[in-house]
Amino acid sequence: MEADINLSESMEDYLEAIYNLIKENGSARVTDIANHLKIAASSVNQGLKKLNQEGLISQEKYGPIKLTESGLKAAEKVRCKHRMLYLFLHKTLGVSQESADHDACRIEHALSEESFSKMVDYLIKNNYIEEQNCAFKMKAEKEEPKMAAEQLMLDKIKVGSKAEVVKIESKGRLKRKLMDMGLNKGAKVEVKGRAPMGDPIEIKVRGYSLSLRQDEAAEILVKEV
Amino acid sequence: MALNKTKRKNNELKVALAGNPNSGKTTMFNELTGSRQHVGNWPGVTVEKKTGRDSYQNYSLEVIDLPGTYSLGAYSEDEVVARDFLTTGDYDVVLNIINSSNLDRNLYFTVQLLEMGVDLIAVLNMADEAEKKGIKIDKEKIGQLLGTPVVETVASKGRGIDSLLAETVQHRDLSEAALKIDYGSEVEDLISEVVSMLKEFDFTSQINQRWAAVKLIEHDPEAVKLLEREVGVSKAKKIKSLIAERELKAEDDFDNIIIDKKYEFINKVISESVQRPAADQEPENVSDKIDAIVTNKYLGIPIFMAVMWGIFKFTFTLGDPLIGYIEAFFEAAGGWLGGLLVGAGISPLITSFITDGIIGGVGSVLVFIPNIFLLFLAIGILEDSGYMSRAAYVMDKVMSKLGLHGKSFIPMIVGFGCNVPGVMATRTLDSKRDRIISILINPLMSCSARLPVYVVFAGALFPNHASTVVFSLYALGIVMAVIMAGIFNKILFKGERSHFVMELPPYRFPTLKGVFIHMWEKVGAFIKKAGTIIFAVVVLIWVLANLPLGVEYASAQSLIGQFGQLMAPIFEPLGFGNWQAASSLVFGILAKEVVVGTLGVVYAAGEGGLRAALTANFSPLAAYSFLTMVLLYTPCIATLGAIKSETQSWKWPIITASYLFVLAWLVSFVIYQGGMLLGIGV
Ligand SMILES: Nc1nc2c(ncn2[C@@H]2O[C@H](COP(=O)(O)OP(=O)(O)OP(=O)(O)O)[C@@H](O)[C@H]2O)c(=O)[nH]1
Ligand SMILES: [Mg+2]
Numbered sequence: 001m002e003a004d005i006n007l008s009e010s011m012e013d014y015l016e017a018i019y020n021l022i023k024e025n026g027s028a029r030v031t032d033i034a035n036h037l038k039i040a041a042s043s044v045n046q047g048l049k050k051l052n053q054e055g056l057i058s059q060e061k062y063g064p065i066k067l068t069e070s071g072l073k074a075a076e077k078v079r080c081k082h083r084m085l086y087l088f089l090h091k092t093l094g095v096s097q098e099s100a101d102h103d104a105c106r107i108e109h110a111l112s113e114e115s116f117s118k119m120v121d122y123l124i125k126n127n128y129i130e131e132q133n134c135a136f137k138m139k140a141e142k143e144e145p146k147m148a149a150e151q152l153m154l155d156k157i158k159v160g161s162k163a164e165v166v167k168i169e170s171k172g173r174l175k176r177k178l179m180d181m182g183l184n185k186g187a188k189v190e191v192k193g194r195a196p197m198g199d200p201i202e203i204k205v206r207g208y209s210l211s212l213r214q215d216e217a218a219e220i221l222v223k224e225v
Numbered sequence: 226m227a228l229n230k231t232k233r234k235n236n237e238l239k240v241a242l243a244g245n246p247n248s249g250k251t252t253m254f255n256e257l258t259g260s261r262q263h264v265g266n267w268p269g270v271t272v273e274k275k276t277g278r279d280s281y282q283n284y285s286l287e288v289i290d291l292p293g294t295y296s297l298g299a300y301s302e303d304e305v306v307a308r309d310f311l312t313t314g315d316y317d318v319v320l321n322i323i324n325s326s327n328l329d330r331n332l333y334f335t336v337q338l339l340e341m342g343v344d345l346i347a348v349l350n351m352a353d354e355a356e357k358k359g360i361k362i363d364k365e366k367i368g369q370l371l372g373t374p375v376v377e378t379v380a381s382k383g384r385g386i387d388s389l390l391a392e393t394v395q396h397r398d399l400s401e402a403a404l405k406i407d408y409g410s411e412v413e414d415l416i417s418e419v420v421s422m423l424k425e426f427d428f429t430s431q432i433n434q435r436w437a438a439v440k441l442i443e444h445d446p447e448a449v450k451l452l453e454r455e456v457g458v459s460k461a462k463k464i465k466s467l468i469a470e471r472e473l474k475a476e477d478d479f480d481n482i483i484i485d486k487k488y489e490f491i492n493k494v495i496s497e498s499v500q501r502p503a504a505d506q507e508p509e510n511v512s513d514k515i516d517a518i519v520t521n522k523y524l525g526i527p528i529f530m531a532v533m534w535g536i537f538k539f540t541f542t543l544g545d546p547l548i549g550y551i552e553a554f555f556e557a558a559g560g561w562l563g564g565l566l567v568g569a570g571i572s573p574l575i576t577s578f579i580t581d582g583i584i585g586g587v588g589s590v591l592v593f594i595p596n597i598f599l600l601f602l603a604i605g606i607l608e609d610s611g612y613m614s615r616a617a618y619v620m621d622k623v624m625s626k627l628g629l630h631g632k633s634f635i636p637m638i639v640g641f642g643c644n645v646p647g648v649m650a651t652r653t654l655d656s657k658r659d660r661i662i663s664i665l666i667n668p669l670m671s672c673s674a675r676l677p678v679y680v681v682f683a684g685a686l687f688p689n690h691a692s693t694v695v696f697s698l699y700a701l702g703i704v705m706a707v708i709m710a711g712i713f714n715k716i717l718f719k720g721e722r723s724h725f726v727m728e729l730p731p732y733r734f735p736t737l738k739g740v741f742i743h744m745w746e747k748v749g750a751f752i753k754k755a756g757t758i759i760f761a762v763v764v765l766i767w768v769l770a771n772l773p774l775g776v777e778y779a780s781a782q783s784l785i786g787q788f789g790q791l792m793a794p795i796f797e798p799l800g801f802g803n804w805q806a807a808s809s810l811v812f813g814i815l816a817k818e819v820v821v822g823t824l825g826v827v828y829a830a831g832e833g834g835l836r837a838a839l840t841a842n843f844s845p846l847a848a849y850s851f852l853t854m855v856l857l858y859t860p861c862i863a864t865l866g867a868i869k870s871e872t873q874s875w876k877w878p879i880i881t882a883s884y885l886f887v888l889a890w891l892v893s894f895v896i897y898q899g900g901m902l903l904g905i906g907v
Contacts, residue, residue, distance in 0.1 A: 024444070024469050079473070086474050101474065129476065168481075173300060173655075177726050179484045180296040182330045186485075192513065196525040197622040200631070200725050202516065206329040209512070209729040211618050213625075216724055 009109040012078045013037060014047045015056065018065055019075035022171075027064035080134035081108040081116055088119050091128050150224065154189065155201070155217035162190045163222035170219040182206040183220065239287045240393060243311055243338070244322035245331050246270075246293025247730050249350040252380040253322055254290035257390075261742050263646075265608035266733050267635065268293060269653035272303040274310060281390040289316065292652075295330070297337050298445055302652035302660070308447075311338065318396060319345040320389070325355035325362060325377070328499060332371075332491045339371060342403035342433040346392055349377045352385070354731075359502035366498035372404060381736060403433050406490045412482055415442060415471050422464055428455040442468055443480040512731040516615070525619040532612065536603040536641075537699065540596055541692045547595035548680065555588040556834055577778060578767060582826055586763030589825035589835055590755050590818045593677040597751050598744060600673055604642050605743040609735035613638065614727065621725055627707055628714025630654055630723055633663040637706070640670030641699075642747065644864040647672075648871055656723040662713045664868055665881055668860035669706040671699050673751070674817035678855045681821055685836035686848045694849070698856050705857060705888065754816065762815050763822045766808075770827060779827045799854065799890065800847035800897040810854065816861050846906035850897040857889035 017036045021028035030048070034041040048065065051057045056071030067075060085104035089095040095103070111119075120135040129135060157163050165187045168175050182205055183189070192202040192209065200213045242250040246268030255262055258277030263270055275290040291310055292303035299308040311319070321338060323331040338345055349355075349362060368375035374392050378385030407413065419438035423429045429437060440448035441464060453461040472479050502508075519528055559580045566576040607613060613635055621631025632654055640647030644667050651663040671679075679698055683691035769785035776783045781790060781804060789804025792811055796802050809823035821835075828838035843851065859865075865878040872878075900906055 020469060020473075024465060083474065090474075097474075101470075174724050174726075176296075176298055176480070177300055177724065179480070180298065180333070181726055181728070182333065182488070184484050184488055185481070187488075193516065193520055194522060195520055195618055195622060196522050198522075199622045200618060202520065202618065202729060204513075206327070208327050208330065209516070209731075211614075211621075211725060211727050211729055213621070213725045216726065 010047060011051060011054075012074075012109050014044070014051060015067075015071065015075040016078050016082070018057065018067060019072075019079060022067065029064060033065075076134065077138065078108060080138055081111055084116065084120055084123060084129075084135055085111065087123060087128055092122075092126070151221055152224070153218045154191075154203075154220040154222050155214045157189075157191045157222065157224070159191050159193055161224065162188060163224050164188055165220060165222050167221040168219065169221055170216070174216065174219075178212075178216070178220070181210060183210075188225070189222065236284050237287070238284060238318065238394065239289070239316045241289045241291060241310065241314070241316040241319050242322055243291050243307060243319050243334075244293060244348075245295055245324060245327075245334055246728065248293065248322045248324040248331060249380040250293060250322045251275075251290055253320070253348070253350065253378070253386075254288060255742075256380055256383055256386055257286075258288050261746050262290060263743065263746075264739055265613065266611045266730050267608065267613040268728050268730065269301075269303060269635070269650070270608075272306070272649055272652040274306055279390075281394055284394045286390075286393070294334070296334060297341070298447070301655045311343070312341070317344065318393060319343050320348050320393065321345045322348050322350050322380075324351050325349040326351055326358050326360060328360075328362075328495055329488075329491060332494065333487060335371065336404065336406070336487055336491060339373065339404035340406065340433070340439065341436045344396075345373055346389070346396060347371060347373045347375045348389060349375060350380050352377045353379045353382070357508065359506070359508060361500040363498045363500075367494060370494045370498060372402075381739075403436060405435070406486055408439070408483055408486045411471075411475055412442065412479060412486075415468065415479075418467065419464060422467075426456050426460075439483060441465075443483045444468075512611070515732050516729070519612070519615055520619055526623075529616055529619050532607070532616075536600075536607065537696055538692075539603050540600045541695065544596040544599050545691075548592055548684075551592045551594065552834075555584055555592060559584040559588070574771070577771075581778070582763060582767035583760075585825040585828075585835070586767065586822040587755055587760050589681070589821050590677055590759055591752070593680060594748060594751065596676050596680065597673050598748050600676070601642060601744045601747040602740065604638070605740040606735045607638070608743070609733065609739050611730050611732040614729045617727065618729060627710045629662060629710050630656070630659040631725055632727060633659060636663050636667055637670050640667045640672060642673055644668050644670065644672050644860060645867045648864060648867040651871065654723075658717060659723050661872065661877065662710055662717065664871060664877065665713055665884075666706040666709050668864055668881060668885060669702045669709065669857065671702045671856055672817065673747075674861065675855055677818055677821045679852055681824075681835060682839060682843075682848050682852055685839040686843060686845045694852075698852055701853065701892075702856055705892070709884075709888070755818070758816050759818050759822050762812055762819045763826055766812065766823050766826045785827065795890075796854070798898070799893040800850045800901075801843065801854075803842060805842070806851060810858065813855070814859055814861060816863070817855070820855055844907055846897060846900040849906065850893045850900075853893045853896055854889050857885060857892060859883075859886045859889075 014033065014037070017033050018028045021032050021036060025032070030041050030044050033048075034044045037044070048057065048059065051071070052059060055068055056074055057065050058068050059065045082104050085107050086100050089100035089103060090097060120129075120138075123129050123135070151166055154163065154165075165183055165185055167185065168178050168183060170178060187205055190204040192204055194201050195211075198214070200211045201217055202209055202211050203217075204210075242254055244250055247266065247270070251262050251264045251271050254260060254275065254277060255264065257279045259279075260275070260277045262275055269292070271290060271292045273292065277288050277290070279286045279288055289310070291307040294304040294307045297308050297312065299305045310316075319338060321335050323335065335345070335347060347368065349364070355362065362377075364375045364377060374396055376385060376389045376392050378389055380386075408416065416435060416438045419441060420434045423434050423437055437448060437452075441452065449461065449465065452464065468479070476482070518524060521528075562584070563576055563580040566579065567573070616638065617631040617634045619631075620634050624631050624633060633651070635653070636647045636650040639650045647667045647670060648664050651660045651667070654660045654663060676695075679695045680691070683694045687694045766785055769788070770779040770783045772784045780786055785808050786804050788811075789806075789808035792807035793802045793804050796807050796810070801807075805824060805827045808827070809820045812823050813820035824839070825835050828835055828842075839848070859882045865882060868878040868881055869875060
């Protein structure tokens, strides 16, 4: 996943900015990105072109900018590095919040995979981060398939099996809706059945029956129990 | 804490019913106010605010029934109605109707209201179902943990209503404090910072600032919008970026943390106050067993088809003989009354008004009471059983292939009764696009008002195949709906991604009371319509048939005849270019039953009643073409009005009216001309 894309520092900044803007405002536009990064709109356009070529973003004419799946992964990764660095500097070394944030922002682009993974191990060992943290997901994706096999998406669960929700990976309204319906971390679910033609599926959660489509279930990370 | 709370007299209370969908709010509302609002066993029955009155001791209560919602972050139109009322409305106390057999999710909403500082009474409804499931709730304890009064009820059996009323009038906002959930140091620190920033803004003096801060921190779009509206984008931006900055450093996304903590709190409340049977001692779940068959991979769709066919058969096979009796009654009454009036020397004009106008017109509509009765009985049973949601579930894949949503099936089924509630029922669809398409095709669901037209024509011209002919019309409506949905899907704006996250309620045995109330309401409405709008139109037509003065009654020279002749050429290529058919169609836009009413008036002059007149004036092919026209053409004004108010624009009713007319004309044309070519039924 990471070997094939080697992003320059500014590209990573763009990705992070787009990610944050989408999260904050629901969409990212060129002017917003320019404001966010405090650079000219023309250079943003150039950067976006590159990201587009790399297949990290997609943009319809005059439409808002969207992150593709690999773009989202890359952005989450940068963000995760940022968080880990911040935690490392602030919590273990006692660097002040502002400096830790600022430095994290600079170091994140240069940090090697190895240093990142060692740093995460250290943070985990000393209980600075909890299991829900992004680093765990990154590790789970990378490490031996054993760990990955334990956690899978809800649509892969067989009818009649039970599982526990680890994370909702959907974004925006759908994520909120799923969580409002009681599908949050730790919720126990049982797959009760599939509709004719295999879609949607019926699950039992918090004592009631809920239906959702396959592609919605495919955004819910669970572990079998 | 409501924003617009007005001063009321001491003994006046405004009470709102709120809670998750399908928790029994409307059942409770009916029980409290004696109203007969629609109750059904699927989420999203109530889609608008309803008001009723009740009195208790010397108190006068205004009760408000709201649509159900799972959270205050509303997604669909009906949820927005509830959210807006609860966050900005004018009320004294909320009766939070809770499904006791599903506390986890129901309390999630309760907790949101309590955090907002709403003055509420927790109503543990469906206590009977909780008991059956072996769930034991310690009322005192749960009340203490939530800081609210608690009442146990069974709304469907009227149990606990008295104690609820007693609690409601006694209850006075004792503490101003809202529920506080500990969100952990990271979020709590941020909350206090945001609160201190919010304190500077005037508008926050009337709302719970902590609640507002939490809403902002979890990126609630409405809260952000409100803030931006009140203080301007740039000041709002300061708060937003503070939150965004913190989130970057946080353990997890803030909305995850906040929702997790809410559930953590609820789990704690439940573990301290509720006893559930151990997993192996749970009573068996009948709903799951039924579902295993009804939504089965292979059986699901055949069962769905069978249910639809069953409803249809039920309505006709049982209704047909009854219609015969009523028809005979009206004919006899007309003849007898006519004889009596003439014998008594009453002027022929008045005699004609009574026999031709009223009995011929209104009577020919009232004949269909048995069908209407049975149709709504069947729909009522369907709605109360819990099958509606399953129909949506089973059909979702097929529907989404057509660019629709499984849930669109519910408005369609409702539309078989009447298109007005059918159009309104689309409110439960989250995506605007799904909603518009569902609205546009709803009139293609053949409503009960069109039934009289089919039955009278089928009986007259296809006596041996009446039910097949009528069924084919229903089927044609559905096929056209499918085709049109496909077309709109291609040409309409692209919408946001829709989802199918929907609760499937437990199957319940339809209650006699519920089903009969529903049926009486509808039959009552039908009779009332016959006595008002249909009566008025029929009188108008009778008058037009007698003018200009001295003209032969209902002849081509009468005003209605001349008007019909003006319109007739449009329908000439469809096989019914006579003025009677043309004018009945035009007036039918006022209400579809009027088609029969008009024909009753203008043909009443002939011997042998309406059926004989139809046999004399229509070939079977022309009749089928006419019925196709009635099925598909411009919906009645009530439906157009509903479309206008649901879409908030004139554009959609105009589009609906015009596309349906064109569609109807084309399909009838193909049927008639095709039939002529092949020489069928000429
Ligand atoms: N067993 C049982 N069933 C109940 C009770 N109260 C309501 N019901 C049934 O629950 C179903 C839903 O009732 P409604 O009153 O329509 O629920 P609602 O909360 O108004 O639902 P929405 O309008 O969809 O939000 C109906 O089938 C009722 O007959 C109760 O106390 N016990
Ligand atoms: Mg209701």
